Amino acid sequence: MTASAAAIAASTPQALAASQTQRIFIGSNTPDGILAYDWNPATAELAPAGVVAELANVDWILYSHDRRFLFASSEVDSFNGKPTGGVASYRVEGNKLTPISAQNSAARGTCYIELDHTGTVLLSADYGGGGAAGFKVHEGKISPAVWIEHYHGHGPNKDRQEGPHAHSARFSPDNRFAYINDLGLDRIHIYRFNPQTAELTPAGAYHARPGAGPRMLHFHPNRVTAYSINELDSTVDVLHWNSADGSLTLVTRINLLTPEMTGPTRGCDTVITRDGRHVYFANRDHNFLYSFHANAQTGALTPIARTSSGGKTPRSFTLDPTERWMLVANQDSNNLAVFARDVKAGALANEGKIYQAAAPMRILF
Numbered sequence: 300m301t302a303s304a305a306a307i308a309a310s311t312p313q314a315l316a317a318s319q320t321q322r323i324f325i326g327s328n329t330p331d332g333i334l335a336y337d338w339n340p341a342t343a344e345l346a347p348a349g350v351v352a353e354l355a356n357v358d359w360i361l362y363s364h365d366r367r368f369l370f371a372s373s374e375v376d377s378f379n380g381k382p383t384g385g386v387a388s389y390r391v392e393g394n395k396l397t398p399i400s401a402q403n404s405a406a407r408g409t410c411y412i413e414l415d416h417t418g419t420v421l422l423s424a425d426y427g428g429g430g431a432a433g434f435k436v437h438e439g440k441i442s443p444a445v446w447i448e449h450y451h452g453h454g455p456n457k458d459r460q461e462g463p464h465a466h467s468a469r470f471s472p473d474n475r476f477a478y479i480n481d482l483g484l485d486r487i488h489i490y491r492f493n494p495q496t497a498e499l500t501p502a503g504a505y506h507a508r509p510g511a512g513p514r515m516l517h518f519h520p521n522r523v524t525a526y527s528i529n530e531l532d533s534t535v536d537v538l539h540w541n542s543a544d545g546s547l548t549l550v551t552r553i554n555l556l557t558p559e560m561t562g563p564t565r566g567c568d569t570v571i572t573r574d575g576r577h578v579y580f581a582n583r584d585h586n587f588l589y590s591f592h593a594n595a596q597t598g599a600l601t602p603i604a605r606t607s608s609g610g611k612t613p614r615s616f617t618l619d620p621t622e623r624w625m626l627v628a629n630q631d632s633n634n635l636a637v638f639a640r641d642v643k644a645g646a647l648a649n650e651g652k653i654y655q656a657a658a659p660m661r662i663l664f
Contacts, residue, residue, distance in 0.1 A: 328356050338369065489505065511534060535566070
């Protein structure tokens, strides 16, 4: 390679991402809340950089679309003196977080938040109290809730579905619909969405198999396929999304377990590569990641392999910006695991590097 060619190669986004140390944030289910680490993509090393926000029991964090602000959910039973969980926002100032706002959610145990595609509406899902809420966002500041829903009912699993358990929120690719996965009711609540007012209007529901416990919904880049991972039976519903009315239709169901895997099991989360060619699912209790080839046009999945999560109870996982490394937040073993990824084949290494972190719930690059 000539010197000029080498300079051009080194200036590409992939090369820059692979050569620069990056600050990442970790949501922690502890009183400290949000931790900082420095990530080196060249060596796959993580260096702890301390506590950056003391917000109790942070289950989920995400950036604003311009990365100027960070939003967090607090899975507590009391927030600001009221019997709910909470949502909070911070200004990102270099490697630091400065508090901006904090608001009550709809109910106890706020475990998930999501921004719409305009960046002006935030949705929260409350596992403990079975509720959801919508908030307006302006310059990083979260308004009081402008839309609130409390769900009612139960599922067939008496231990886990004694009531509603809203577990995640998602917006459709065109931003016209919103979805709340309800583990307790075996249902994905579907709404028409107004980004100007943050109001959600009921538009039907997708009914999962009884006792499945739909936990997370992710849309494939093809904009017609969605994957709903079911926690209670460790399956994935591969769905067709209808852009006309927002409905979801079952295409096929994938079992994440082998016949030998018995006992308690919990499906967890989903990661999709930017090009849509590979999809990954996580399983708690059996503590593995399951890699799949995906048809970029149809979203159809073909198994690659199951590999270790590197710890106990993977809560969430994510690819780094180069997509050469998969990072896993293992909640109950208090560690972060880093695995090499074959970018072309999609396969993950079964052994990786392990770094200590207190009850990690979410990894944010």
